[in-house]
Amino acid sequence: MNTQKGFTLIELMIVVAIIGILAAIAIPQYQNYIAKSQVSRAMAETGAVKTAYETCLNDGKIAAGACDLGWTDSNIIALTTPEPDTDGTNKTALTTNGTIVGTFGDNASADLVGATPKTITWTRTTEGSWSCGTTAPKKYAPAGCAGV
Template identity: 55%
Template sequence: MKGQGGFTLIELMIVVAIIGVLAAIAIPQYQNYVAKSQVSRVMSETGQLRTAVETCILEGRLAAADCDTGATDSNLLDGNAVTIAFPLTTQATIIGNFGGNASAAIADNQLTWTRDVDGSWACATDVDAAFRPTGCAAAAGGGGGGGGGAGNS
């Protein structure tokens, strides 16, 4: 006689337990990966505005009405917009406040590009070190505020 083929209840329970353990490890790692990639994306999106801001400074177009940066909306930013501190001077600030569709781990943080008087740009962010991209330093004082008198471009 031939025995019935199939899985026993114990075998099925073991498979379910293994899948549960793998999911418990994989899901948090995936969420960390998503948050880190979102910070890198905002760093790139805001970093691209440096050229436009630099051009406005060099051409003397320092007011918001005179300087069209060509910034587009981002669903990872609060209010979908990047903030640029106007009027521009030899020092400038580009701020991206995380919000919108950003991961909960970074939703209340910000990323800032700052231009010094020598024309060098530096990136700083107050996101957790686990999510901070290479080339973007920790924000002084742990983040928050930035750019009084700022206006959206």
């Protein structure tokens, strides 16, 4: 009596087909997860500049080059407003109704870079409250930072 050892070709083909279907679903979902996490990370990185911005306003250090923004280089986003100088200070004067803008680039998800790189923008009112907005698609926007 011979007993079967191993798998038949059809069994192996079925397994490969199942793996292919799972991969076809999982890979796009993973890309969405990566983009969403990068937008959240960028929101936190640019949001940290708000503290330095407020401190500089309170201390009267609003002239160009007077405020240490505390910005460190990021591999997914560049601080474009206020633009930091090489020593980490502001290149332009700060205002009470200013903005903090980060633009996606470098290693950011392709959906965030594209032909027109997406941005994260923190906007300060004259009264001192901050609001967040992003040009990233809504599906990537974190809570508290409206997307388009």
